[in-house]
Amino acid sequence: MQVLRPQSWHEALAARSELPGATPVAGGTDVMVAMKLRHFRPEVLLDLSRVSGSERYRIGPDSVHCGPRVCHTTVAERLHRQLPGLALAAGSVGSRQVRNRGTIGGNLGTASPAGDLHPMLLAAGADVELSSVRGSRWVPADGFYRDGGGTVLGADELITAVRVPLAAGPQRFQKIGRRQGLVKSLCSFALTLDRGQRRIRAAVGAYGAAPVRLLAAEQLIEESRVLYGAGTLPAALVAEFGRLAATATTPVEEGAEAGYRRRALAVLAARNLTQAWAMFLAEGHDGHHRDGQRQDP
Amino acid sequence: MDITVTVNGKTHDRLDDEDGPGESLLFLLRERLGLIGPKNACEQGECGSCAVWLDGVLVNSCLVLSAQADGCSVRTVEGLASDTAGPLETSGASRVPGTSGALHPVQQAFLDTGAVQCGFCTPGMVVTATDLLERLPRPSDAEVRREMAGNLCRCTGYQQIVEAVLLAAERMAGPASPEVGRP
Numbered sequence A: 001m002q003v004l005r006p007q008s009w010h011e012a013l014a015a016r017s018e019l020p021g022a023t024p025v026a027g028g029t030d031v032m033v034a035m036k037l038r039h040f041r042p043e044v045l046l047d048l049s050r051v052s053g054s055e056r057y058r059i060g061p062d063s064v065h066c067g068p069r070v071c072h073t074t075v076a077e078r079l080h081r082q083l084p085g086l087a088l089a090a091g092s093v094g095s096r097q098v099r100n101r102g103t104i105g106g107n108l109g110t111a112s113p114a115g116d117l118h119p120m121l122l123a124a125g126a127d128v129e130l131s132s133v134r135g136s137r138w139v140p141a142d143g144f145y146r147d148g149g150g151t152v153l154g155a156d157e158l159i160t161a162v163r164v165p166l167a168a169g170p171q172r173f174q175k176i177g178r179r180q181g182l183v184k185s186l187c188s189f190a191l192t193l194d195r196g197q198r199r200i201r202a203a204v205g206a207y208g209a210a211p212v213r214l215l216a217a218e219q220l221i222e223e224s225r226v227l228y229g230a231g232t233l234p235a236a237l238v239a240e241f242g243r244l245a246a247t248a249t250t251p252v253e254e255g256a257e258a259g260y261r262r263r264a265l266a267v268l269a270a271r272n273l274t275q276a277w278a279m280f281l282a283e284g285h286d287g288h289h290r291d292g293q294r295q296d297p
Numbered sequence B: 001m002d003i004t005v006t007v008n009g010k011t012h013d014r015l016d017d018e019d020g021p022g023e024s025l026l027f028l029l030r031e032r033l034g035l036i037g038p039k040n041a042c043e044q045g046e047c048g049s050c051a052v053w054l055d056g057v058l059v060n061s062c063l064v065l066s067a068q069a070d071g072c073s074v075r076t077v078e079g080l081a082s083d084t085a086g087p088l089e090t091s092g093a094s095r096v097p098g099t100s101g102a103l104h105p106v107q108q109a110f111l112d113t114g115a116v117q118c119g120f121c122t123p124g125m126v127v128t129a130t131d132l133l134e135r136l137p138r139p140s141d142a143e144v145r146r147e148m149a150g151n152l153c154r155c156t157g158y159q160q161i162v163e164a165v166l167l168a169a170e171r172m173a174g175p176a177s178p179e180v181g182r183p
Helices: A009-018 A031-037 A072-078 A084-091 A096-101 A104-110 A118-123 A215-224 A235-246 A258-282 B025-032 B077-083 B105-112 B122-135 B141-147 B159-173
Strands: A002-004 A023-025 A044-047 A057-059 A063-066 A127-132 A135-140 A158-165 A171-176 A187-194 A199-205 B002-007 B010-016 B051-054 B057-060 B073-075
Touching: A009 A044, A009 A127, A009 A158, A023 A031, A072 A084, A072 A096, A084 A118, A084 A171, A084 A187, A096 B057, A096 B122, A104 A118, A104 A158, A118 A171, A118 A187, A118 A199, A171 A258, A187 A258, A199 A215, A199 A258, A215 A235, A235 A258, B002 B025, B025 B051, B051 B122, B057 B122, B077 B105, B077 B122, B105 B122, B105 B159, B122 B141, B122 B159, B141 B159
Parallel strands: A002 A044, A023 A044, B002 B073
Antiparallel strands: A057 A063, A063 A158, A127 A135, A127 A158, A171 A187, A187 A199, B002 B010, B051 B057, B051 B073
16 A cells, blocks of 8 residues: 655645545545455555645635635634534534634535435535636536536546635524434435525435435425515414425435434424524524624623 | 654653554553553454553554554553652652652543552543643532543443542642632
């Protein structure tokens, strides 16, 4: 086994192009486990942990531009105001030790169906930058995951950035596993409301072969025009939202029966829609967050 | 590949990763440097027994490639006791056997609350608890439980471990309430 240690994206992309069989590794929380547990012995490891600046983020007027090595701890603790939904998802990953090492780019690159960031990256409308010696392209999260599993990342490409829009309203994330923490999710759900655009986005992970948007459920809410009002959500609408969410895609049987996953997703979707709506009302319609901070007169 | 790493303040250079470039930092620490405080248990980042600091960041050393630690500074449980040898001389802390150093307050609290049973998880627990108290000097019971979630103990049932962390916090940061101790 050989370990390549590029110091820059220029070097990293050149190495990736020359040795497309090399396994990229950053935080090691997936690759090292695979090497131990599944006796995965790649001939070449492409260690990205020395690529200068790849662990940094930049907060822009509309979005946060994350280097792919931004770790879960950073997202959870430094970006929770800009990206509250992604911070919830990142904070739910593994343990502190794992969150300190696991990265946003690694979560995307490994693309385990159970990866905790996927549904929120979909619901937040994130874009992923894929680069090679040929150039760079931005792919929306919607188009990043392949339906049957895996991603559109080319053999000579690396994930060089992730751009996540600033939250424009309430965001919710919840996951279910056999216990509260440190266990593979059996169903994870993410939801964002856009206060200005009156839009909703919802997605599910750890469910089918790939994380997916729940388009029919989103459409139900948008067509009901409840997001233009300020009243309570009709119970029938909430239940239908859950039902449509749970029938959007076929659950896998890994770790839990399909029926369990369907039921879990219907409950998670309905519950989180209700909670997001309560946040939507509490924050008011003037766009100001009433987050308990005292405002000076 | 030659690896240079500074462990607990001492630099070790030209460490050849003889087990192959895929070896972990945990392997390097235990098998090459003889630091057996970090324990080899699950080797998949679930139990926290191998917790160390890599450039000041708490990590599971089983998930770090030794090549990734090249040029870095590592602190292990072995580096804790001597950190505080001075101030603790007067506070009744236990001596570290065979040295002039005193135990770190977290180590002392683990002894005082009986938070050690078989002891296998203890080094990882102590390291993680110390990391927690360096970031959050006065954690609540719930915060301790959440922050220590990545460290598994199969003996104690955790109650004494939580008590140890809270006791260490009190000793290191002073009484919780600002009212306590006022005239």
